[in-house]
Amino acid sequence: WHDKLLGGFRRTSDRLVGNLAGLGLARFDEATLDEIEEALIASDLGPETAARIRGRLAEGSYERDMEELGIRLVVAEEVEKALARVATPLEIEAFPRPQVILVIGVNGSGKTTTIAKLAHLLTEQDYSVMLVAGDTFRAAAIGQLKVWAERIGVPIVSGEQGGDAAGLVYEGVKRGTAEGTDVLIVDTAGRLQNKRELMDELAKVRRVLGRLNPAAPHDVVLVLDATTGQNALSQIEVFKESAGVTGLVMTKLDGTARGGVLVAAAEKFGLPIHAIGVGETIEDFRPFDAHEVARIIA
Ligand code: GDP
Numbered sequence: 001w002h003d004k005l006l007g008g009f010r011r012t013s014d015r016l017v018g019n020l021a022g023l024g025l026a027r028f029d030e031a032t033l034d035e036i037e038e039a040l041i042a043s044d045l046g047p048e049t050a051a052r053i054r055g056r057l058a059e060g061s062y063e064r065d066m067e068e069l070g071i072r073l074v075v076a077e078e079v080e081k082a083l084a085r086v087a088t089p090l091e092i093e094a095f096p097r098p099q100v101i102l103v104i105g106v107n108g109s110g111k112t113t114t115i116a117k118l119a120h121l122l123t124e125q126d127y128s129v130m131l132v133a134g135d136t137f138r139a140a141a142i143g144q145l146k147v148w149a150e151r152i153g154v155p156i157v158s159g160e161q162g163g164d165a166a167g168l169v170y171e172g173v174k175r176g177t178a179e180g181t182d183v184l185i186v187d188t189a190g191r192l193q194n195k196r197e198l199m200d201e202l203a204k205v206r207r208v209l210g211r212l213n214p215a216a217p218h219d220v221v222l223v224l225d226a227t228t229g230q231n232a233l234s235q236i237e238v239f240k241e242s243a244g245v246t247g248l249v250m251t252k253l254d255g256t257a258r259g260g261v262l263v264a265a266a267e268k269f270g271l272p273i274h275a276i277g278v279g280e281t282i283e284d285f286r287p288f289d290a291h292e293v294a295r296i297i298a
Contacts, residue, residue, distance in 0.1 A: 046264030080294030
């Protein structure tokens with residue numbers, strides 16, 4: 001997966017180094033620094049981190065300190081600083097059980113796959129997991145989640161397309177409580193085209209959960225597609241307040257040049273980042289590690 005992830009991030013510093021090589025500068029001039037800063041922002045790195053990197057490069061002499069390696073190191077260090085503040089594993093600690101994790105995100109972001117990956121990871125850590133197929137608008141989503149549940153070997157609460165998601169969630173909590181399930185992972189609808197309806201539905205699910213257990217949902221995890229770049233940022237904007245997002249998972253960090261958006265998201269919203277998706281299989285899921293991700297950039 002390292003190689004796959006490299007595809008996403010390396011281009012940020014590669015482009016930088018490529019542009020600077022052969023300039024023969026003894027020191028970065030203002031115009032070059034402007035260009036560097038723009039390139040970093042164009043990589044979705046976020047203005048604060050870009051400005052910090054610019055500042056550090058401005059201090060150094062290009063020939064002495066800022067060989068290719070030096071530039072990579074500065075980028076990696078500043079990226080790590082920005083990411084370290086938000087790297088937060090998803091803790092399973094709720095009592096009474098189950099811990100309810102509501103998974104939200106727009107269609108196509110990788111929500112269903114992420115639920116499967118998370119369920120698989122938790123099962124491997126010996127937690128008992130139950131799924132709720134709460135995206136009742138899409139027959140395909142229900143079917144897909146059922147297939148995953150069977151493959152992973154976890155129970156799933158599902159209904160017909162067009163059914164009442166809040167009712168399913170109610171059933172899930174009841175059944176999870178009765179069976180002593182550790183974690184209940186709830187899929188939700190993701191049609192951003194009808195924002196009002198979507199938010200109403202999420203609010204209804206939250207109300208039902210809260211009535212059963214005032215602490216639920218314990219987590220509201222927003223799934224974002226890294227390949228959408230700046231779009232991911234506007235999705236956080238939309239969901240953060242109205243859906244009470246508590247943390248993020250960034251998918252499709254394999255084979256994308258837009259991984260920098262992680263840094264921009266960290267900078268702008270400060271929301272915990274729990275994990276990253278690095279492929280389509282169930283194993284392609286990594287707890288978020290700032291050092292690991294940042295070193296890959298350098
Ligand atoms: P949903 O509509 O949000 O539920 O999205 P899905 O889970 O169905 O995923 C949409 C597509 O993205 C599918 O083809 C997935 O296999 C793919 N996908 C999901 N996560 C990742 C990831 O981390 N990397 C890659 N390369 N593909 C992913």
